[in-house]
Amino acid sequence: MSEKFDCIVVGAGPAGISCAHELAKGGAKVLLLERGEYPGSKNVMGGVLYRKMMEDVVPDFWKEAPLERPIVEQRFMMMDKESAVTVGYKGMEWGKEPYNNFTVLRAKFDQWFAEKAVQQGAVLICETVVLECIVENGKVVGVRTDRPNGEVYADVVVLADGVNSLLAQSLGFHKEYKPDEVALATMEILKLDKGVIEDRFNLEDNQGCTIELFGDATKGILGTGFLYTNKDTLSIGVGTLLSGLIKHKIKPYELLEYVKNHPMIRPYIQGSEPQEYLAHLIPEGGFNSMGRIVGDGVIVIGDASQLVNAIHREGSNLAMTSGRLAAETILTAKAAGDFTENMLGLYRTRLMSGFVGQDMQKYKDSTHHFDKFPQYFDEYIPMMNRAMSQMFTVDGTSKWDKQKKIWKDLGGTKEKMKLARDMYRAWRVIK
Ligand code: FAD
Structure with a gap:
């Protein structure tokens, strides 16, 4: 021995x-x-x-x-094919010691x-x-x-x-593990000049930004994409449940190419050189x-x-x-x-x-819920994009008329009931 x-x-x-x-x-x-x-x-x-x-x-x-880079800004992009609704937070307190998170x-x-x-x-x-x-x-x-x-x-x-x-x-x-308990993520590390990264992402030296991508980034399949700033590289990737890839017959690298060529993402990575290609599973079955x-x-x-x-x-x-x-x-x-x-x-x-067990229990039904009801990603995110487009287009229509049109576009009573039920269900699984 x-x-x-x-x-x-x-x-x-x-x-x-x-x-x-x-x-x-x-x-x-x-x-x-x-x-x-x-x-x-x-x-x-x-x-x-x-x-x-x-x-x-x-x-x-x-x-x-x-x-x-210390992360000073987190953005979330709800993407349709040629548009995105973006929300986020940028705070200078995250750029000072002891910092918050880092790439x-x-x-x-x-x-x-x-x-x-x-x-x-x-x-x-x-x-x-x-x-x-x-x-x-x-x-x-x-x-x-x-x-x-x-x-x-x-x-x-x-x-x-x-x-x-x-x-x-x-x-x-x-x-x-079954295919609906693990996600497959593919990612690339793209070389890009430090100054270009800072200009494109509106950053100063030693500041970083993360962008999480939802909706069309995964062609509506349950999952997310991401675009993160490093010192002189970008990390870009996309991950979806294995079951989603199987069901939609999509190859993971095709999804990554799709995100890289998406009009909302392409300008950020233009001129960069692929340095590394990586793929890995993520356990997403939860508690x-x-x-x-x-x-x-x-x-x-x-x-x-x-x-x-x-x-x-x-x-x-x-x-x-x-x-x-x-x-x-x-x-x-x-x-x-x-x-x-x-x-x-x-x-x-x-x-x-502790927080690990409590968070695992809090979100115990989330993966399976969002997997079972794909409309959150493939219907509601495009709907949100259309509503924003209508509201922000200045075309001589009154804002009341725009609101009425957006409401009408949500569908009849049956569709509106379904939307309300889905929002309630989503709130219940993440509350
Ligand atoms: P791992 O990091 O996987 O380490 C396991 C180690 O065990 C490896 O080094 C492996 O080589 C070794 N090993 C395996 N089998 C054997 C064996 N038989 N003998 C000897 N060695 C072995 N988490 C975050 O917090 N933030 C993020 O932004 C984030 N983004 C992610 C993006 C992607 C694309 C992926 C795939 C994951 C992401 N995660 C993120 C999740 C995070 O990477 C994991 O949760 C974390 O790495 C888990 O750490 P671990 O030590 O348990 O496992």
């Missing part, structure tokens, strides 16, 4: 790194295993990094982390973050695939890797292996798709346990918080010398009573 650790963490994404960092800081002997050549080499995100949850692990990280490129950021865990004392080994958990008498006691004599043992194994978590699945913690997250000697964190809030495009922050809470629980278990499911269940209690 090879060396034994207090804890083995599988996967060096935000969840796994946070967990390893906090465990090592608390004096535990931790092994962090990553299949990629380096942390971040396999990882994909839009990506907005949330300051608060990162700061809970590395205080004042913004002073040294490889961040792209990041995961390949750079994860490497830096993992190095922080190593500085705390975690052992990081890359280019190592964990093939399975070693289970003895119903308890997880270690992992088997693809290295020669690749068995490693520990009191606790933390599965932070991301959305597909084949390891949690093989333990029977969750079933294979109802979460499987077991604790067993004897094992805890599941981050995307591996479906912790994504799709409505608010939050994932990395839930991953980091789950990693930190798992570490706190394991340190308590270590002090008690008890690594049973009963003891480790403290993690579930802490997770579900």
Whole structure:
């Protein structure tokens, strides 16, 4: 038998790194295993990094982390084929320390973050695939890797292996996810001159903007697109439920090309050069798709346990918080010398009573609701665009007559009842 650790963490994404960092800081002997050549080499995100949850692990990280831009503006575009209704918020307070959120490129950021865990004392080994958990008498006691004599043992194994978590699945913690429980996102990183980015997005140095795209960005399929500013690149992407792509027979890269060529988006990216093309799954089944997250000697964190809030495009922050809470629980278990499911269940209690569990429960029906009623994206967003176009066109018609026309265009009593019912239903699933 090879060396034994207090804890083995599988996967060096935000969840796994946070967990390893906090465990090592608390004096535990931790092994962090990553299949990629380096942390971040396999990882994909839009990506907005949330300051608060990162700061809970590395205080004042913004002073040294490889961040792209602090976000000072968030816009939301409700797109039709040749128009868009845009709302947003820009605030100078977000451009000052300690900032609010940042854009990041995961390949750079994860490497830096993992190095922080190593500085705390975690052992990081890359280019190592964990093939399975070693289970003895119903308890997880270690992992088997693809290295020669690749068995490693520990009191606790933390599965932070991301959305597909084949390891949690093989333990029977969750079933294979169905196409309506995961989204497929494709994105590109486009090289563009820093000054051009700042002119086009109305930014100054060290200011960033995010634009979320709804409606025609996904050809009316449930999902969203995004366009984010980095230092001298743009991140553009689109993600929809796999079931939507299958149903509409659309290939993900076709959707990305469609967004890039959309008249509302094209002017922002004109003249840019593709630098990277990325694709990744996002767990979007929500609370109802979460499987077991604790067993004897094992805890599941981050995307591996479906912790994504799709409505608010939050994932990395839930991953980091789950990693930190798992570490706190394991340190308590270590002090008690008890690594049973009963003891480790403290993690579930802490997770579900905090913002992560509460938000997961708040939006538990949202994905399936919006998937079941596609009219929100393919009927109501175009309707909103037509109404705005009519209202803002100055053509000698009185505003009262315009309002009457917009009301009439909503349809007869039956259509208006349906619209009112849908708005009420939407309010109920996100309230
Ligand atoms: P991951 O980041 O997926 O990390 C899992 C790690 O485990 C990887 O490094 C992987 O290589 C490794 N691994 C997997 N299997 C094994 C194995 N068997 N052995 C060893 N290593 C293994 N979230 C946000 O907060 N903001 C955003 O703007 C945002 N935008 C997104 C845009 C896109 C296109 C996508 C795909 C996701 C986005 N998310 C965003 C979600 C966010 O990326 C995830 O929620 C977050 O990365 C989850 O972190 P994690 O550590 O759980 O998993």
